[in-house]
Amino acid sequence: MIQRIENNQRNTLQPILDALPDNIRRMVLSINPTILEALEEIRIRQNRPLMVYSRGRDYFLCINGTAVPHYPKNAYIVTKEDIRRILDLISNYSIYAFEEELRHGYITLQGGYRVGISGKVVLGKEGIVTFQHITSFNIRIARQIINIANKILPFVIDNGQVLHTLILSPPQMGKTTLLRDLSRQLSNGFPxxxxxxxxxxxxxxxxxxxxxxxPQNDVGVRTDILDGCPKALGIIMFIRSMSPNVIITDEIGKPEDVIAIEDALNAGIKIITTAHSSDLEDARQRPILKSLLDKKVFQRILVLGNSLGTGTLEKVYDGINGQILLDRPIR
Amino acid sequence: MFLKIASSVAIVVCCTLLGMHMSFRYKQRIYNIRVLQSILANLETEIVYYSTFLTQAIRNSIRTLNGDWKIFFMEVADILENKQEYSLDDAWNKSLNKIQKNPYIGKAELDIMYRFGLQLGSSDRQNQQKYFEIVQEQLKIEEENARQLHLRYGKMYRSLGLLLGLGIAIILF
Incomplete structure (x- = not known):
């Protein structure tokens, strides 16, 4: 049954398979290849059926490894032992190494896959301390999409110079995927x-x-990464020691981020970043973003949406004079 | 006559060696406890300061050391790395069982390590550090005990071996 999955497919899934106990791994491997190919999530919840998401639909896994869309009688029910095993395997028996990640509710696997975690949380003075009981895992199978940033490159680069860019987008619109490919292209260069x-x-x-x-994703040959580092601190560390031409970060929103970004601008470093927001007007409602927009820090403001499907480039503004540079959405 | 002398000498030598062996047990136990303390100190650094994954942390900690506990830790790391269906507890206890008949390891250390295994890796760094402190303290006490025993019985067994040998030889002569 293992031969049914092409080697390639198996390689991309390997870090995930390694994180599953034998019985569940066997079931996942015997799923119908068309479902397995486009696997998006594996949902594991204690005392509830094992489920997978693929092509926007969810399936129940039966004990014999078939995936069916309706709750079957012989659905595999996840046991407490399974949960404990998965936690051991995804953390490499080393919960201490994921202290910070656990606090944010996830663990990163080899290959850049993220496992979301939920359960009973322990609260301390400074927010979430850790999990007391972990009862659900959401293993997300992210796929890098090479060349997805091609459509925005002409707006981000002007005369061979990278521009200060802000990407606005609601959640789940492919903002991070875009950023990843943008980083790869800027770093590797292109014709x-x-x-x-x-x-x-x-x-x-x-x-x-x-x-x-x-880095488990291809982010380019001239790219340095500060992993798990708070944005404001990281930007300043980069300015001081790594002499980057471009700094890329995700989801700005804290007052200290603004200060760090201004520091970078003064040091002549280009900034490309994102924020959760559906449009420019929306962004102006948020005090932190408003202050950045009012100071005309960003030369380009890109808005993502889903009018032509996930990841559509809806609008492009010139951040300095407010001109609209893109007349209709492109994908 | 010659045979008598030869066999008497043999008896004396054997008994002395036996006595030395008994006394060596006490000495070796102290050595093993000290090695264990060093391994755990290294492991603490790996876990608390570098957050290295447990199997790698174990391998890094035992690299420069020797002794019976090294074998134990290697065993644990091997079991975990081979991704057999073992939890850390299983791997830990299985490896402990393997060395529990070792004459150079005291029952007290085995108990301490058994309890330590229940906590290892399962909490955040601050907590892990606390457990390391506790286990080091307990081992210090055991080291002191082992030294006392060595002082008291180590010498005794050595002289006892010689005396016993001489005694038997004289009776048989």
């Missing part, structure tokens, strides 16, 4: 553009998907 040094401050290990400091 008509020489690669530049890129620094990624990857606070939540999403852009580069680092495992033990090594």
């Amino acid at each position: 008509g553009f020489r690669g530049v040094k890129v620094g990624i401050v990857d606070e939540r290990s999403e852009i580069a998907g680092c495992f033990q400091g090594i």
